[in-house]
Amino acid sequence: MGTYSVAYGQKCHCFLYTLYFSVIINYTSKIIMRVSNLFTKTSKTPPADEVAKNAQLLIQAGYIYKEMAGVYTYLPLGKIVLDKIIQIIREEMNAIGGNEISLTALQAKDTWEASGRWDDKVMDVWFKTRLANGSEVGLAPTHEEPLTKLMKDFIKSYRDLPAYPYQFQIKFRNELRSKSGLMRGREFWMKDLYSFSPDRESHDIFYEKAAQAYEKVYQRLGIGDITYKTFASGGSFSKYSHEFQTISEVGEDKVYIHEAKRIAINEEVYNDEVLNDLGIEKSELIEKKAVEVGNIFTLGTKFSDALELNYATEDGSTHPVFMGSYGIGPSRIMGLLAEYFADDKGLVWPENIAPYKVYLISIGGEEAKAMSDDIYKVLTDVGVEVLYDDRDVRAGQKFADSELMGIPYSLTVSDRLLETGNFELCQRKNGEKKLLTQDQLLATLS
Numbered sequence: 200m201g202t203y204s205v206a207y208g209q210k211c212h213c214f215l216y217t218l219y220f221s222v223i224i225n226y227t228s229k230i231i232m233r234v235s236n237l238f239t240k241t242s243k244t245p246p247a248d249e250v251a252k253n254a255q256l257l258i259q260a261g262y263i264y265k266e267m268a269g270v271y272t273y274l275p276l277g278k279i280v281l282d283k284i285i286q287i288i289r290e291e292m293n294a295i296g297g298n299e300i301s302l303t304a305l306q307a308k309d310t311w312e313a314s315g316r317w318d319d320k321v322m323d324v325w326f327k328t329r330l331a332n333g334s335e336v337g338l339a340p341t342h343e344e345p346l347t348k349l350m351k352d353f354i355k356s357y358r359d360l361p362a363y364p365y366q367f368q369i370k371f372r373n374e375l376r377s378k379s380g381l382m383r384g385r386e387f388w389m390k391d392l393y394s395f396s397p398d399r400e401s402h403d404i405f406y407e408k409a410a411q412a413y414e415k416v417y418q419r420l421g422i423g424d425i426t427y428k429t430f431a432s433g434g435s436f437s438k439y440s441h442e443f444q445t446i447s448e449v450g451e452d453k454v455y456i457h458e459a460k461r462i463a464i465n466e467e468v469y470n471d472e473v474l475n476d477l478g479i480e481k482s483e484l485i486e487k488k489a490v491e492v493g494n495i496f497t498l499g500t501k502f503s504d505a506l507e508l509n510y511a512t513e514d515g516s517t518h519p520v521f522m523g524s525y526g527i528g529p530s531r532i533m534g535l536l537a538e539y540f541a542d543d544k545g546l547v548w549p550e551n552i553a554p555y556k557v558y559l560i561s562i563g564g565e566e567a568k569a570m571s572d573d574i575y576k577v578l579t580d581v582g583v584e585v586l587y588d589d590r591d592v593r594a595g596q597k598f599a600d601s602e603l604m605g606i607p608y609s610l611t612v613s614d615r616l617l618e619t620g621n622f623e624l625c626q627r628k629n630g631e632k633k634l635l636t637q638d639q640l641l642a643t644l645s
């Protein structure tokens with residue numbers, strides 16, 4: 200069904216395409232769920248072998264499972280949250296002309312030898328292995344080389360430019376230390392977009408557009424106010440690259456923030472020259488710890504030169520393609536959000552990231568159960584995402600699980616409430632409780 204709709208959508212106007220696409224996504228993300236049907240369980244105590252708060256909370260609440268240090272499985276609730284983060288990024292990448300693809304994780308040695316990055320001294324995070332015939336292959340830590348090589352099949356002339364392929368993929372990096380839970384994985388999710396432009400001028404225009412799309416992503420993820428476009432070290436083709444750094448006590452990076460200009464400087468380029476370039480004074484900056492949630496980089500012709508990705512201009516001369524790379528870490532962001540939106544009772548997801556909007560709690564006898572079944576159907580029919588705790592366990596456990604999981608609302612149906620014809624709706628983030636009739640409930644939630 201999904202395939203049919205997408206194919207049909209492609210024939211339509213771009214706007215319709217987006218509409219069809221979001222309908223399909225919304226449809227698939229609304230997985231109706233009863234707790235009795237969920238194979239995972241919450242735990243009363245945080246895991247003993249985990250030091251990062253984000254991983255402790257997410258494991259305890261049944262969102263992720265630790266395979267080994269820096270390697271995590273996404274369980275049903277965690278998978279929904281990760282998908283919601285990914286969908287926000289996807290929408291913003293499509294809005295700037297991105298074409299979604301999925302590159303391979305297994306990488307050929309010669310592709311990377313062409314750029315010099317097969318060497319472990321140049322790229323020190325490689326996981327390498329061998330095929331049955333003995334030849335060496337690597338697990339992709341990033342994708343500049345294979346994509347540049349692939350684009351040689353499609354970029355021949357100026358008419359084939361620009362191109363903005365991107366993907367969501369698990370990257371493999373043999374990180375030295377992995378003690379920050381989802382924030383530094385040895386395998387982790389990355390969105391990586393690569394821009395292929397005819398020249399620096401058109402590259403610069405897209406680079407700025409991408410930076411703005413990133414701002415929108417962080418705004419939608421609820422961390423816009425604490426995320427700063429940060430000047431970081433560049434390469435041969437640009438003096439600076441830009442990171443997007445989110446202020447956090449557990450951040451591994453140090454940045455210097457200029458609040459009025461909403462920018463920051465990474466410690467690695469914090470010197471008189473950058474202050475001069477940006478026209479700011481040391482005294483205007485505040486030092487903070489931060490987490491790098493994204494990174495945009497002008498690659499120039501570094502990879503197109505190495506892998507000979509050239510195009511013919513209108514006058515017939517040949518030029519290397521001018522490239523850029525644009526990364527975001529969806530799994531790092533999931534860890535950051537888990538840690539940022541939390542209190543002593545557990546997770547506190549923002550509504551657009553939460554796996555479900557409502558946690559339905561049925562307390563009491565048959566009547567309350569019948570009413571719960573009924574309101575579950577009414578709410579899901581109008582598109583409200585409900586996780587229905589239909590288990591035969593103490594009410595206290597249901598409330599505790601609802602809080603630990605960080606579902607934005609808990610909705611209680613009980614024999615006592617039924618006598619008054621009301622439901623009790625409690626907001627997770629502030630504990631505010633309201634008694635509502637069914638009509639009022641529907642008006643509030645849908």
Ligand code: ATP
Pocket residue numbers: 341372374381382383384385386387388389491492493494526527528529530531
């Ligand atoms: P860092 O400086 O934190 O090591 P990086 O500069 O190597 O990251 P990039 O190669 O630019 O990161 O990757 C793009 C994005 O992927 C980063 O901005 C970050 O959000 C995310 N990311 C990078 N490494 C990891 C990791 N080990 N675990 C989770 N997310 C990561």
Ligand code: MG
Pocket residue numbers: 491494
């Ligand atoms: Mg970095």
